[in-house]
Amino acid sequence: MEINTVKINMSTNDRSSLIKEGEHYHAKIESRMNEREAVISIRGQEVKATFSGKVPDGDRVFVKVEERTGDGIKVSVSENSRKGGEKPNASAQEKGAKDPxxxxxxxxxxxxxxxxxxxxxxxxxxxxxxxxxxxxxxxxxxxxxxxxxxxxxxxxxxxxxxxxxxxxxxxxxxxGRSVHEHIQSIKDTNSSTSQYQTTVTSSTVEGTGHQAQRKNDFHVLLAQWAKNISNEPNILLALENVRSDLWQSSFSTEAVQLINEALNKAVDSVENGRELKGRQLAMNAIQQVEQMISAQAEASNPSREEALRYISNEIQQKVTGASKDILITQVTERLASATDEFKAFQRDTSRQLARISILMNQFKAQSVQQVKPMLETVIRQLDQTLLKQDWLLYADMKTEKSVLEASSRLAEAKNLLNRGDHHQANQIVREVQQQLDKILFKPSSQKVMHYMKNEQEWHTPRPDTHRLNQLMDTTTRSLTYNDGSPRNVFEGIRTMGLTRESEIAQMLSSGREQMSEGHQRNLKSILLQMQNDSDGNKQSTAQQALQNITGQQLLSRSEHQQNMQMLMLQLPILLKGQSENLQVYVNSKKNGEKVDWENCSLYFLIETKKMGEVGISLNVTERALQVTLKNDQVSFKEKVEPIALKYIERLKEVGFYVQGLQFSKLNEEEAPVVKEKEQSKERFSPTLTKKGFDFKV
Structure with missing residues (x-):
């Protein structure tokens, strides 16, 4: 799959037209081709230049553009460059010597x-x-x-x-702090106010003169557990959160034991493929504890009977609600539309591949010039399908992997075609066509439930802080529990708001002036709103989180005049139920306007509680993958190697060939130094350079 990082195209001819004949420019010599020709950089744009005389010895020179040619420009060295004087027509920004x-x-x-x-x-x-x-x-x-x-x-x-x-x-x-840490601060600030309001409201319900408790509000906590177990798509995560809250609560020993046993049974049921049974076991235990507490409270204070019955009914509705039937009714029309979209995609792609195969059989080696653009078009359509088509929001992982594998194999066919092996390339094209024809569109029930849950919650009026927390949870889940799905990863990045401006630019360029609701469903849009509407600490924290996202966008933007593409992202993922910050660095040559995914370097850095900082380095050359895991603990290799080998197998499914797995230290040990100040080690994040990563320790 090719990763598209630029939304606005600018051809080479458009860029070179910015360099005008007769003008003087400050140029940098990037590489020398012969005595009179070199590749030079003018205002960040690389262009082939033919000098009127010999190419100067230095790296920097003032030149005059004499003429534009088909493959570059003709230049002469400015006299001011030889004398060291100020270049003609210099702008105010370039006349630094005259401006204090x-x-x-x-x-x-x-x-x-x-x-x-x-x-x-x-x-x-x-x-x-x-x-x-x-x-x-x-x-x-x-x-x-x-x-x-x-x-x-x-x-x-x-x-x-x-x-x-x-x-x-x-x-x-x-x-600075990560985005999820800023959002957690906003959540904590909001929780303090909400807790006070909840205490006052609950005191009114319980009657005048009754003392409020809700440091230990058992009933509210039980209701929250019931809600999470009913709505959370990942039931194991919901059960783990209940267990974590349980040990920090003040429930009686009997209640703790009852819930803990139910959780163990629920986990066993889920792992054996009985998810609904697991949910029911957990909900039954919550009901039993609720009844225990209600009985105890009623015996000590009969006036609470009505309020407790109300809370119990709320929990009961969470258990017995026919949400599944409603869900199926709501999405029938959308699923039918998604099925039609998939069939159209399948039919068109198969027809194009059949046409390519016929041409390759007919013209053999002479078909390269005609077939290659057609093959690139199909690959581009497959990649657009992976990242843009809505039907993949419902498809199961098997279908998504089939499309991803098809894109990877067609890229391999294109490379074979470039080398003149049209026979093998044609064989791959026919196999991919057969593979796509066999795909049956089967919606994933979990994806459908997750999608409808998000749709329902989004159309329910809620404050910005709630929206922020909801989107943060959605982002974290998309990036953690994705089964290797590129679409889920893309949706997670999209929900953070990292693609917000490029999508708005596409919308405006297409003639639509009003932003759709989907363009507002990201963290950056909500933070922009909170920055204007909130007050005090919330406004300041929202602004810092907003700057963090904007900084990531700046560090990941694509430069038209540069051959290298460098990205830096910070993604929230879940580790043992806790949100952690995963730093991602990508370094690659550009393939047109895209990252060359077959030849690139990636570096992942994350802080873990048990292993400390862990670095993962991936170097890809012609889809051959070298993996290096970095950590300072002595037992790191022994603990991690079996898990790493298991996940490496997944990379083979999407077209990578793993050549080796290596382990190394994350921080190099320094030689002893006399001064204590010089003994302290300070590690920085990898610096992206045009030649790769500069990882300082």
Missing amino acids: HIQINNREFSPELRSALQRFSDNNIPLTRESVQDLKQYFSQKGDAASRAETVDHLINKGLPPTSDHLRAVHEALH
């Missing part, structure tokens, strides 16, 4: 600031008086100098000017 606000060697600037400004200038990143002041203020703030330097490194690598917005967003993404 932009002068790099200003005595008022610290060495750290001068060095950073010089690096921005060397990389042709424009500087203004405002951006210089923003950078000066950034360096004057308290904090770790190494963190600031790392922020500057990433800005330079992505070609971003050092404005205050860029500095805040990138710094927050690299060194």
Whole structure:
């Protein structure tokens, strides 16, 4: 599958047209082809240049564009470049020597600031008086100098000017708290207010003069457990959360024992494939405990009988509600539409593959020029299906993997075709056609339930804080319990709001001026709303979370003029019921406007309670995969290797060939140093560079 990272196309001819004949430019020589030809970079754009004389010895030079050619430009070296003077037609931003606000060697600037400004200038990143002041203020703030330097490194690598917005967003993404930690803070702030309101309301229900308890509100907790067990798609997660709450509660020994035994039986039932039985066992135990507490409370305080009966009825409705029948009625029309969409996709794709196979049989080696674009079109359609078609929201994992495998195998056929092996390429095309023809569209009941639950909750009026928590939970589940589904991973990233602006741009370019409801269902949209409408701590925390997401978008944006594509993401996943932050770094050459998934490097970093920090390095060359697991514990390999080998098998299902599994230390041990200050180790996140990852320790 090819990962699309750019939404707006710009051809090479469009980019080269920005370089005008007769103009003077500051250029960097990237590589020399011969004595008179070289690849140069002008304002971040790489172009082939033919010099009027010999290619200069230095790496940086002022040139005049004499003429544009079919494959590049003809240039001459400017006299100002030889004399070291100011280039003609220089803009105000480039005349730093005459403007004290932009002068790099200003005595008022610290060495750290001068060095950073010089690096921005060397990389042709424009500087203004405002951006210089923003950078000066950034360096004057308290904090770790190494963190600031790392922020500057990433800005330079992505070609971003050092404005205050860029500095805040990138710094927050690299060194601030994760998004799920910010959202948890908002949730905790809101819970304090809600708890007070709940206490006051419950006291009124129980009658005047009755003392409120709800430090230990057994009934509210039981109702919450019942709701989670009924609605949570992943029943094992709901049972684990109940068990965690149980040991922290103040229930009687008898109640704890009753619920714990029921949980054990429920887990056994689920693992044996009897999910409904597991849910029922847990709900029955909750009802029994509710009845125990009600009996005890009624004996001590009869005036509570009516309120307790109301709460008990609420729990009973959660157990006996015919939600499944309602669900089937609601989605019948949508599932019918999804089935039609799949059949249309299946029919069109099969027809195109059959046409490709006929042409390859007819023209053999001469079919390459005609067949290759057709094959690329089919691959692109398969990838769009994986990430965009709604019917995959309901399809089971087997169907999704079949489509993913088809895309991978057709990419292999294209490579064989490039090497002249049309016979083997044709064989793969026929096999893929047969594979797609055999697919039957079978909706997954769990996916359908999950989709309808989200739809129902979204159309129920709720405050922004509730929406935020709901979307965070949805994102975490999509990224954790996805069975290797690329669509689920994409939906998780989408729900965070990391694709928000690109999707809005696509919508506007298509002529639609009003945002659909789907464009609002992401964390970034809600945080933007909270930033404007909330007050005090919520507003400040929402702003920090918003900057974190924006920073990730800046660090993952695609540059048209660069051959390398570098991404940095922070994704929330669940470990033992707790949300943890997974840092993801991707480094790859671009394949057109996409990441070359067959040749790339990935690095994952996560903090675990038992193993500490764990790093996972994946290097892919022609789909051959090298996996390296990194950790500092001595027993790491012994504990992790069996699990790693199990999951490596899944990579083979989607077209990767695993060549080896290696283990290494995460942090290198430093040699003994005399001073104690120099003995402290400080680890930073991997810095993305054009040549790969710079992982400092």
